[in-house]
């Protein structure tokens with residue numbers, strides 16, 4: 001994510017009053033069962049107000065398709081996840097937000113802690129999204145998956161050197177590891193998962209091992225770590241899967257050249273698979289257009305939407321029965337750890353304090 005981008009307000013109407021007016025004719029409270037009928041799809045009108053921390057232009061065609069299929073217009077506000085959470089908190093009961101989307105389970109968890117989600121029941125969402133990738137009471141749902149894994153120098157590192165997260169913190173990689181800073185939500189979720197799996201003591205040892213292994217103080221995003229491996233600054237880097245896949249399959253020739261020297265490994269956590277985070281969303285606590293909000297989530301969870309997000313943003317589908325499209329299909333044969341995203345997300349505050357005490361900048 002380019003989390004440095006300032007909050008953008010897109011397609012906003014004239015303010016809260018206008019939203020209130022529109023919501024009066026949006027058919028709120030109808031529930032999700034209307035969404036499958038062809039008649040409902042062509043006759044329902046209104047708007048849905050989407051607060052999203054996903055900023056990918058490749059998502060825009062999805063929103064257009066939703067409007068074509070349902071007649072429901074999307075008013076989209078983009079921002080950093082915590083800015084959007086703060087905004088919804090300050091708007092309170094008058095918040096026009098219908099749906100909040102973030103690209104990390106921890107951000108969803110923080111929004112939930114702030115009381116910003118309404119639990120919703122949807123047989124469609126329950127059927128499409130595995131239990132461990134949604135909040136148990138229906139407050140948020142995973143809509144795409146991203147593995148937090150390892151890119152390594154193919155000439156210097158053997159695959160068996162990077163087949164577990166433990167090995168990254170071991171002596172083999174002293175001074176040879178690149179990773180971004182501890183304020184990255186992706187790192188917080190990874191360490192949260194280790195705390196959940198191992199308990200705080202072993203996780204703390206791991207965090208200290210990572211700090212000892214850093215080739216340089218954390219700087220840049222995940223792609224910068226991968227480039228640093230190719231440049232010989234380090235031998236291994238921790239990265240989200242889609243950044244590497246995008247570099248390997250995109251149009252940027254220098255990034256493509258980087259990935260000819262670097263391989264992707266999916267380390268296993270306790271032999272159960274790689275740490276997988278989600279991008280996901282939920283219905284806002286005071287959603288003025290609740291039925292439309294559920295329809296948008298159901299649309300984003302549809303096999304077509306999952307395929308679009310996987311193909312265009314190089315993430316993995318959440319549904320096991322949605323085949324990963326190219327180019328991610330070439331990387332999709334890994335085992336994902338079955339840990340509940342809600343469980344590791346709730347560990348983020350603990351992870352943050354552990355990492356900063358260990359000197360992980």
Ligand code: FE
Nearest residue numbers: 001002103240
């Ligand atoms: Fe990202």
